[in-house]
Amino acid sequence: MIRVAVVDDEPLVRTGLRVILNSADDLTVVVDCTGAGAVELVRTRRVDVVLLDVRMPVVDGPSVLRELKRLPDPPVVAMLTTFDSDDYVDTALRSGAAGYLMKNSTPEHLIQAVRTLADGGQVLAPEAAKRVIAGYLAAGRDDGAARRVRALSERERQVLGLLGTGLSNRGIAERLHLAHGTVKDHVSSVLAKLGGLNRVQAAVVADRANLPAARSDLR
Numbered sequence: 001m002i003r004v005a006v007v008d009d010e011p012l013v014r015t016g017l018r019v020i021l022n023s024a025d026d027l028t029v030v031v032d033c034t035g036a037g038a039v040e041l042v043r044t045r046r047v048d049v050v051l052l053d054v055r056m057p058v059v060d061g062p063s064v065l066r067e068l069k070r071l072p073d074p075p076v077v078a079m080l081t082t083f084d085s086d087d088y089v090d091t092a093l094r095s096g097a098a099g100y101l102m103k104n105s106t107p108e109h110l111i112q113a114v115r116t117l118a119d120g121g122q123v124l125a126p127e128a129a130k131r132v133i134a135g136y137l138a139a140g141r142d143d144g145a146a147r148r149v150r151a152l153s154e155r156e157r158q159v160l161g162l163l164g165t166g167l168s169n170r171g172i173a174e175r176l177h178l179a180h181g182t183v184k185d186h187v188s189s190v191l192a193k194l195g196g197l198n199r200v201q202a203a204v205v206a207d208r209a210n211l212p213a214a215r216s217d218l219r
Contacts, residue, residue, distance in 0.1 A: 002118045003046060005031035005075070007038045007064060008053040013103070017051065017080075020107045027114055035059030039067040047075045049117045051101070054081040054088050062091050069096040076117045093200050099123035120187060121168030122199040148194050149209045156193070157211060159186045163199055164206030 006017045006029055014032040021027045030045045031038075035056040042050060050068065054061040061079055068074050078099030079092040092100055099117055101110065102125045113123040152160065162172045173183040191197055194205060 001028050002026055002114060003028060003030045003048045004114060005029070005033075005038070005042050005045070005047040005050045007031075007033055007035060007050060007056075007061070008080070009034045009056040010053075013053075017110075020110060021114065023107070024111045027111065035061065035064045038064050039071070042068060042075060043071055049114050050075050050077045051080040051114070052077055052097075054079050054092065062095055065092065065095045065097060076120075078113065078117055078123060093198075096198060098199060101125050116166075116168045119168035119170045120184065120199070121171070122166060122203065124166070124200070149205065149211070152190060152193060156186060156190050159183065160190050160194075160202060160206045160209075161211035163187065163190070164203045164211060166203065 004021055004027055006014050006021070008014050008017070018029045018032055021029050031041045031047060033041055035053075036058050038050075038052075038059070052061045052064055056064075061081070065077055065079075068077055074096075076098045077096065078101055079088070079097050080101045080103060081088065082103045089100055099113065099122055101113055101123060105113070105125070116123050149157065149160065158176060159172060162175055167175065169183045169187060170180055172178075172187075173180045176183070178186075187199075191199070191202055194202055197205065
């Protein structure tokens, strides 16, 4: 089971998300709470994926996210919000969020997004994805990660190319006909060699480096 936490200041929203997520056989909501006290609850309940509202009174989403990322074994976090401004997207991703979803997502999309997050993938609402790619490329950001692409092995460049398409580890494994654990090792190696980037940042590097979606014929 994928253990999920829903952190939102509105009880009605939390209830609705709990009903939607618990309707899937492989998901269970083990925490629903506001921002205050969320970090301790997530830590003690061994949560896999956190859906975290951005705007909350007392303790807002970015503050909770930063605290969660300091945990010894942090969960995967996606921001779930009605706001899609550049500032919110940028703040969330720079703070370590693996996804950014809008609250008008369909139940089916939300369930699949949680599965993707749990499997190491990243999820971005279309509104957010356009801004992330455009913003990073327009700013010409280059902290050395793009140059490090050339130092990757051919297999690692394949994996990075598929990261750029948003595939989860399982999806990459299926595309390359590799074991799931092998792909996890490759992804970890790629992110480390790119300077400790997260998956979303690595996807931007793949886009900038013009890496194609990997072929499955390399053994």
